[in-house]
Each structure stands twice: as C-alpha cells, then as structure tokens.
Amino acid sequence: MAGISPNGAPKLSVRAVEKTFVNRQGVVSALGPLDFEIREGEFVCVVGPSGCGKTTLLNIVAGLEAPDVGDVIFDGKPVLGPGPDRIVLFQDLGLFPWMTVRRNIEFGLRLAGLGRVERRKRAAHYLRMVHLAGFHTSYIHELSGGMKQRVALARALAMDPVMLLMDEPFAALDAQTRDMLHAELQEIWSGTGKTILFVTHNVREAACLADRVVTMTRRPGRIKREFVVDIPRPRQIEDRDVGGLAARLREDLREEIEAVLLEERRRAKER
C-alpha cells in the first residue's frame, strides 16, 4: 500500500518549517525547525508529548496557518492556503450545530460546485460507510461522541481529499468505540488509498495504524526519530507486535514527556 508515486517524488514535503506564537507569557516557539516527507498512499502517524506542536503542524499542512519560516510542498506546489485536496479531521471536530448531519456533509460539496443529486448521493454513501445511514436528518447535539466522530470522518471523506489530516481524532472516545473506528479507518484507507497524516499522543494507536511512525520532541517540536512499521495488516490494538512497537515508541518519548512534566511542575511552583 505504501506506494511510491509514479515519479517517485514525495506527496508532501515539509521543509525547515518553524512557527512561533505570541501570547500573554510572551513569544512561544511552538514548532520546528522541522523536516519530513510523506509518499503517496502512505499512512504516517506523528506522536509527541502534548503541547509539542502537533496541531500546529497539521494546521500548517492544511494551509490554515502559515509557517514563519520554511515551506510546505504538496503535489509539487507550495501550500498557500486551505484546499479541498487536504482535509482536516479536527481534534474538536468542528461540526456545525446549526446544520443537520447531511447538511454538514454537503457543506463542502456545495462549495465545490456539486449539484444537489450528486451531493445527496455522496452524503448517503459516506454515511453508510461510517454506519450512520438513517441519521442524515439528526442534529449534531442528538448524537453520541462516537457518532459525532464518525460524522466528522464522513464529512472529511466525502470531500474526497488526496490527503487526510487527522488530529487525535479518537482521543476523546471510549476504548470500544475507538477500536471499532480503528478497524473502520484501516478498511477505508486500504479501500481508497488515501495519504494520511495522523497525529496522536497514543503510541499504541500509532503502532496499530501506521506504515511509518514519526516521534516528535517536546516544544518546539522537531522530528526525533522515524520507525518503519512492517507488521502485517489488518492489525489489532492488542497484537503482540503492535504492543512491542508501542513499547519502543514510549521508550523513545520517555525523556520528552518527563521533561514536559518537570517543566510543568517547575512552573506550578513558581506560581
């Protein structure tokens, strides 16, 4: 699956990207310098301690934020803004509470110029794919957490993006729902061949899903190490090999997480 695109060029390259924010505490260096590449059809997981800049990285790749330094090349062209070829599944979903499930899914399709009939067809297709057929007229607040997650996934998939950017999409779910969505996501991925950049702080999840796992340092986040995953699919979260890789990932991240904890403790004392 992890194919090389025809000309061998990476689908996405992130080059020397850096980002700083200014907030009340002053200037926060959030990210980088950071370099990495993703090939077409590859499923890459990024793991790192919380606050290391994972969400910032996704926003930059999505074109929702501009890097201060460096550039992002997608399909050979620099990323200058958001585009329907790179769709984000946000950590807090961003479903629109004033729209029904169907209108949420159709929102981007309408902007893309799809006619009514085609929109309906696609919405129905992807709702079926995430096992929510029959919920098209529900409003968002009427759904459970797992169902919302799946609506957001359907909305992202319906845009038929080249690349899917997923920001800890399953972090807030109970273990059972998460396992089910892991299975669904792997199925969808192997059926559609999309390129996926998946951010998480859950090492087991990363080991279960990815072709390649990239670990990040604490803030400002840089690439720490890469792990190629050749465990055969389909995988389950409790597989021995998945557990083994997860242990190695955890070991790799240990000093980063400990440093973050130390820092937090120090700051708490100062206060």
Next chain:
Amino acid sequence: MPRSVNRGLFYLAALAAWQALHLWGPWPSFLVPGPVQVAEALIAGFADGTFLIGIAVTMRRLLLGYALSLVLGTVLGLLIGRVRWMDDTIGSLLLGLQTLPSICWLPLAIIWFGLNERAIQFVVVMGAVLAIAIHTSDGVKNIPPIYVRAGRNLGARGPRLLTGIILPAALPAVLTGAKLGWSFAWRSLMAAELLFVSLGLGQLLMVGRELNDIAQVIAVMVVIIALGLLVDNLVFGRIERRMRRVWGLGAALPGRARGRRAA
C-alpha cells in the same frame, strides 16, 4: 397548583380589584374607568375602525423601520465583528451612541426631514439598529474559532464564509439583538407618535387624553400590550424555540433582560 390556574386566578383577582377601585376608590369614578368601560371602549374603537387604522399605520412604520434596521444592523455587526479597524472606529462610536435614548434623535430628525414619515422612521431605526449591530458584533467576535477553521478547510471563503458559517454560528446572539432591537424600535416609535401627531396608536392615546376619554386611553394601552405580546410569542418565541431545539440548547438565551434603556 398548575401554572395556568395560578395565573388565571391572579388575573381574575386583578380585574376584581380594578373594578373595586373604580367603584369605591377615594377618587371620582370617571378618573378610573372600570374594566367594563374599557372593554366597551375597545369594542367601539374596533367597531368604528379607528383602532384598526391606528394599528395598521403603527405596524407599517414599525415593520419598515425594523426591516431596515435588521439589514443595516446585521451588516454593520458582521463588519465590526470581523474587521479590526471597523471595531476600533465604528464599533466604539456605536457603543457611545447607544447610551443616547433614541427619542433624542427626534428634534434632529424633524429638522433634517421635516414633520413626516421619514423623521419617524429615522427615530425607529436609531432605536433598533444599534442594539442589533452591537449584539451581532459581540456574537461574531465570540464564535468558537473552530467553526471558522472548519469552514475554511471545507472551502468557504469571503462572503460564503460570512453567510454560511459566521452569521449562523453567531445566531443566538444575533437573535438576542433582534429581540432587543424590536423592543427598542417599538418604544421609540410610541414615543415619537406621542410627541408628533400623525395617526398611529400613539396619536390615539393623545386624542383620548385631549377628549378626557380615559377609557379610550386605557383601551389603546391594552392594544399596545397585546401587540407586543403577540409579536414576542408568535415571532421571536417561535424562532427561539426552533433554534434551541436545533442547537440543543436547554437554557434560555443570554441577555433576555430587555429595555434597560427606555426610548
């Protein structure tokens, strides 16, 4: 006791007390007409068409002025909420102007437009547009940024982002502003009609005063209250209930206290 029974008993008692005051109060009974005389005045007013004409004239003014205020106020509110320099300039100006009771615009309006409909419309718009613009801009500023990010991610830009995401995301606040704007428009219009005679319900009040027909004055007041309740329940109540159902909001809207500023 069920609420409706409670309420019904209260109003019956109030009517009885009113009648008692009319009959046995320490003042001449023509100064405090009883419920029966007021009901008669109501029937007479509707029968000879004067109340209907008054309602029609007043509602026409109100609806025209309010519709204009809604459009202007929403557009202004969106701009102030989204564009930083508009907030720093026009936004602060509106906040300042809002402290002025809108009837204070009447002298200026009469100088500018003369003693005519345009002057009244102007006062109505000044009453409503500020509240609508200020609430809309507050709502727009407080939209969770995730909606805008998600909208942009799905391809919304420029005007589509404004109408498709920002305005509906701010709807609870926009609706609060619209309700407040309506009550300000209503108050401003009544004040203007009282001061400056030209048909309408306000003039009927003044006619009643000049004729010393106190029953008519109270009857017109009853009509004004009834109209206000009707619009609150049928229009705003309905929109608000629908919005709460769609969004899954249990509690009432913020900012329900209204009319801090009498017009």
